[in-house]
Amino acid sequence: QRHLLGIEPLRPEEITTILDLADRYVALGRSRDKHAQSLAGLTQINMFFENSTRTQASFELAGKRLGADVMNMAMQASSIKKGETLIDTALTLNAMHPDLLVVRHPQSGAVDLLAQKVNCAVINAGDGRHEHPTQALLDALTIRRAKGRLHRLTIAICGDVAHSRVARSNLLLLHKMENRIRLVGPATLMPAGIDDFGAEVYDDMREGLRDADVVMMLRLQKERMDGGFIPSEREYYHRYGLDADKLSHAKDDAIVMHPGPMNRGVEIDGTIADDINRSVIQDQVEMGVAVRMAAMDLLARNLRANPKTLSA
Ligand code: CP
Numbered sequence: 660q661r662h663l664l665g666i667e668p669l670r671p672e673e674i675t676t677i678l679d680l681a682d683r684y685v686a687l688g689r690s691r692d693k694h695a696q697s698l699a700g701l702t703q704i705n706m707f708f709e710n711s712t713r714t715q716a717s718f719e720l721a722g723k724r725l726g727a728d729v730m731n732m733a734m735q736a737s738s739i740k741k742g743e744t745l746i747d748t749a750l751t752l753n754a755m756h757p758d759l760l761v762v763r764h765p766q767s768g769a770v771d772l773l774a775q776k777v778n779c780a781v782i783n784a785g786d787g788r789h790e791h792p793t794q795a796l797l798d799a800l801t802i803r804r805a806k807g808r809l810h811r812l813t814i815a816i817c818g819d820v821a822h823s824r825v826a827r828s829n830l831l832l833l834h835k836m837e838n839r840i841r842l843v844g845p846a847t848l849m850p851a852g853i854d855d856f857g858a859e860v861y862d863d864m865r866e867g868l869r870d871a872d873v874v875m876m877l878r879l880q881k882e883r884m885d886g887g888f889i890p891s892e893r894e895y896y897h898r899y900g901l902d903a904d905k906l907s908h909a910k911d912d913a914i915v916m917h918p919g920p921m922n923r924g925v926e927i928d929g930t931i932a933d934d935i936n937r938s939v940i941q942d943q944v945e946m947g948v949a950v951r952m953a954a955m956d957l958l959a960r961n962l963r964a965n966p967k968t969l970s971a
Contacts, residue, residue, distance in 0.1 A: 660673070660958070660961065661780055661958075661961060661965075662774050662780055662781045662782070662783075662958075663780075663781075663782045663783065663792055663793070663954050663958065664770060664771050664774060664781065664782075664783045664790070664792070665771075665783060665789070665790035665792050665828065665831075666790060666792050666795050666796075666828045666831040666832045666835070667790070667831055669792075669832075669835070670835075671835050671836060674796070674799065674832060674835065674836065676957070677796055677950065677953050677954055677957060678796065678799060678800050678803060678809075678950075678953075680953035680956060680957065681796070681797075681800050681946065681949040681950045681952070681953035682800070682804075682949070683953075684948070684949035684950075684952040684953055684956075685800075685804075685945065685946065685949040687724075687949075687952075688724075688945065688948055688949055693724050694724055694725075694726065695724065695725055695726065695952075695956075696725070696726045697725045697726065697952075697955075697956040697959055697960075698722060698725035698726050698727035698758075698759075698955060698956070698959050699725075699726035699727070700726075701727045701728070701758040701759065701959055701962075702727065702728045702730070702755075702756065702757045702758050702759070703718075703722040703727040703728070703729045703730070703757065703758065703759040703760075703761065703955070704729075704730045704732060704752055704755075704757045704759070704760050704761070705718055705719060705722075705729065705730070705731045705732065705761045705784075706732045706734060706748075706749075706752070706760060706761065706762045706763070707731075707732075707734055707762075707763045707784065708734050708739070708745075708762075708763060708764045708765060708769075709763050709764065709765045709785070711763055711784070711785075712919070712920065713918075713919055713944055713947055714763065714784050714785060714791075714793070714794070714947070715731070715763075715784070717944070717947040717948045717951050718761045718782075718784065718951050719731060720948050721948050721949075721951035721952040721955060722759075722955065724948075724952060725952055725955060725956060725959075727758075727759070727955075730757075732752070745764070745769060745772075745773060746772070746773065746776055749773045749776055749777055750776060750777070752777075753776070753777040753778065753779065756779075757779050758779050758780065758959070758962060759779060759780050759781075759782065759955060759958065759959070760773070760777060760779055760780070760781045760782070761781075761782045761784050762781060762782070762783065762784055762786075763783075763784040763785045763786070764785075764786050764787070765786075765787055766786065766787050767786050767787030767788055767789035767824075768786065768787070768789060769786050769787070770783040770784075770786040771783075771786075779962075780958040780959075780961070780962060782954060782955070782958070785824055786824065787824065787883075788821075788822055788823065788824050788827065788850075788883065789824055789827065790824050790827060790828045790831075791824040791825050791827075791828050791918075792828050793947070793950055793951055793954055794824075794825050794828060794829075794918055794947075795825070795828035795829045795831070795832040795833075796832070796950045796954065797943055797946040797947045797949075797950040797951075798825075798829055798832075798875070798916060798918070798943060798946075799832055799833070799836070800946045800949065800950055801914075801916065801939050801942050801943045801946045802814075802873055802914070802916075804942070804946075805914050805939055805942070806872060806873070806914070809836045809838070810836050810837045810838060811837060811838065811839070812838045812839070812872040812873055813838070813839045813841065813870060813871045813872050813873070814833055814838050814839070814840050814841070814871065814872065814873040814875060815841045815842075815843050815861075815867050815868050815871040815873065815874050815875065815909070816829060816830065816840065816841070816842050816843070816858075816875045816877065817842075817843040817844055817864065817867065817868075817874065817875065817876050817877060817899065817901065817926075818843075818844050818848065818876055818877035818878070818879060818899055818926050819844065819848045819877050819878065819879045819880050819926075820842050820844055820848060820849055820850060820853075820877065821847075821848045821849055821850045822848070822880040822883040822884065823877050823878075823880065825877065825918045826842070826877055827850075829875065830842075830856050830858060834856070834857050834858075839859075840856075840857070840858040840859070841858060841859045841860075841861055841867050841871065842856070842858045842859070842860050842861070842867075843860075843861045843862075843863075843864055843867030843868065843899075844862065844877075844899060845862055845890065845898070845899065846862055847890070848890075864898065864899055864901075864905045864908075865905060865908045866908075868905060868906065868908040868909045868913075869908050869909070870908075870909065870910055871908075871909040871910060871913050872909075872910055872912075872913055872914075873913060873914055873916065874901065874906065874909050874913055874914070874915050874916065875916040875917070876901050876915070876916065876917045876921075876926050876927050877917075877918070877926065878917075878918070878919075878920060878921065878922055878926060879892070879895060879922060879925055879926055892922075892924075892925045895925060895926070896924060896925055896926075899926065900924070900925060900926055900927060900928060901915065901926065901927045901928060901931055902928040902931065903928070903930070903931065906931060906937070913937070914937060914938075914939045915927075915931055915932070915934070915937045915938045915939065915940070916938075916939055916940065916943060917932065917938075917940050917943075918943065919940065919943075919944070921940070
C-alpha cells in the first residue's frame, strides 16, 4: 500500500505483517539502544488539526527512533488561522519534499482527500468519525500479546460507538480477523446502519459483557454531539460506566482496554483503569509506538521499492 488511510482496504495477511514487525519494535523499544535506521534520510511531517497526546507523541518518537527527520507542524500557529485551506497547506508542505505526512483532522474524509493531492505517503492519524487505523492496529497487537491470538475472541466495544473512529477501525479489523464483536451502549450512541457491521448490539452492559474476553471502553465524545442528545454523566456512568460489578460478567481473565483520553468516573471507574491485573491501557500506549514504527517502516520500504513515489 502507498498510504495507510484506513483498515478497510487492508487484507488480514497485511494486518498480520504489520503486527509481526511491530512485535520486533516492541523488543527494540525495551532495549537500551532504541534506534534503527529504516527511515534514515526520509522526512516525516506531522500535521495535527485536532488535539492529541498519545498519537502525536508516539508518531514523533517512532519517526525519531527510525532515523527520520521529523517535523511537527504547529497547526494552531499556522496560516490555516489566516484562512489557508487544508489542500493549499498540504500542497505547500508537499513542495518541501516530505516522504511521509501524518495527518489528523476533525472532518471525516479529509485525510483521503489530502492524500490525492500530494506525492508522498500519507498516514491517517484519525479523521472525524471515520477511521483511526493505527489505533486499531495497536489495539490488535495489545490483544494478540495478552490473549496469545487475534481470532475467535469475544470482544465487547462499549459506549459512544456512534462518534468513535476508534470503534469503526476496530470493528473493521476485528471482523476481518474473525472475532465475535459486540457493540454495547445506548441506542442513541449507536451509528445508523449498525447492522451492516456484522456485530451483535446490546443496550445492557451486563448482557453485553457476559463471557467476553476483551472489554474495550470508549470515551463519551461530547465535542462531536453537535446539538444531539447528550446523556448526563451521572446517569451514563450508572448504566454504562465500567465498574467491578459490570466487569464481573466478563470472563475472569478478560482484559480491559481504553484508547484514551479517559474520563474516569464517566465511562470507566478509576480503580479498574489502574488495576494492573485487568487493565492493559498502558500496554496500548507502548504498542502505539511499535505499531507506528512498523507502519512507517513498511511504507518506507514501499517508497524505496517504487522510487517514482519517493519525493525527490
Ligand atoms: N487514542 C488517541 O488517539 O489518543 P490521542 O487523542 O491522545 O492521540
